[in-house]
Amino acid sequence: MTEPLTEESLIPNVTYFDVRGRAEVIRIILEENSAPYTERRISIDEWPELKLNFTFGQIPVYEEGELLLNQTNAIYRYLGRKFDMYGDLLLEHVRCDMVQETFVEAQNNIADFYWNPEFEKLRDGYEKDELPPLLTRLQDLLVANPIDSGFWVGSRLSFVDIIAWHFLDHVRPFSLKTLQQFEELCQFKEMIESRPHIAAYLASDRRPKTLTVSLSPFGGTEETS
Numbered sequence: 001m002t003e004p005l006t007e008e009s010l011i012p013n014v015t016y017f018d019v020r021g022r023a024e025v026i027r028i029i030l031e032e033n034s035a036p037y038t039e040r041r042i043s044i045d046e047w048p049e050l051k052l053n054f055t056f057g058q059i060p061v062y063e064e065g066e067l068l069l070n071q072t073n074a075i076y077r078y079l080g081r082k083f084d085m086y087g088d089l090l091l092e093h094v095r096c097d098m099v100q101e102t103f104v105e106a107q108n109n110i111a112d113f114y115w116n117p118e119f120e121k122l123r124d125g126y127e128k129d130e131l132p133p134l135l136t137r138l139q140d141l142l143v144a145n146p147i148d149s150g151f152w153v154g155s156r157l158s159f160v161d162i163i164a165w166h167f168l169d170h171v172r173p174f175s176l177k178t179l180q181q182f183e184e185l186c187q188f189k190e191m192i193e194s195r196p197h198i199a200a201y202l203a204s205d206r207r208p209k210t211l212t213v214s215l216s217p218f219g220g221t222e223e224t225s
């Protein structure tokens with residue numbers, strides 16, 4: 001016989017490394033909604049052994065009662081729906097999807113660069129030639145929101161705002177001076193991080209100290225996060 005679901009077993013649990021990485025958007029959405037959650041933070045040393053216990057051999061994993069979710073972007077969409085952060089009506093749902101896909105590419109782009117073994121050799125070129133056109137395209141997409149709200153979709157916060165914020169917060173430690181050239185992106189970033197629940201989380205000890213694990217040439221230390 002299966003155990004009855006109790007309120008406690010429905011409290012979400014997030015399993016990830018003790019870094020911001022792919023789990024940070026999940027944490028921030030839960031924080032924004034004052035949703036209680038627990039975490040299992042795995043150290044990089046214990047991972048090789050634990051990896052075998054995970055169906056896909058990868059994290060994040062999101063659990064909520066009997067629900068067990070893999071795949072970062074499916075988890076983001078689930079939380080968007082669960083917390084009514086997926087826009088209103090069909091045209092806003094699809095704009096959420098489009099913005100999300102745009103940031104999947106942007107996040108992969110910057111993560112590949114931070115993890116590149118030749119990071120030091122490539123950094124000037126990326127800062128000068130790759131980052132500005134990428135930020136230009138993103139800012140154009142932000143201001144193309146037909147409702148001029150400062151959010152990426154519609155007139156209120158959606159899950160893709162958190163994804164966008166997370167990406168911009170990856171750019172910040174690498175090249176704040178480049179980011180500062182993009183006024184609308186900066187205004188958006190400030191608007192998100194000054195929301196009371198998010199501001200409290202960002203200032204708290206709950207927030208992991210680094211963007212990613214220490215193996216990465218950039219983002220694996222507090223100084224580069």
Ligand SMILES: N[C@@H](CCC(=O)N[C@@H](CS)C(=O)NCC(=O)O)C(=O)O
Nearest residue numbers: 021022057058059060070071072073
């Ligand atoms: N497609 C998966 C990829 C997840 C993924 O690459 N996770 C990394 C951490 S960011 C991981 O588990 N790395 C350890 C490993 O692959 O052994 C998703 O989107 O969630």
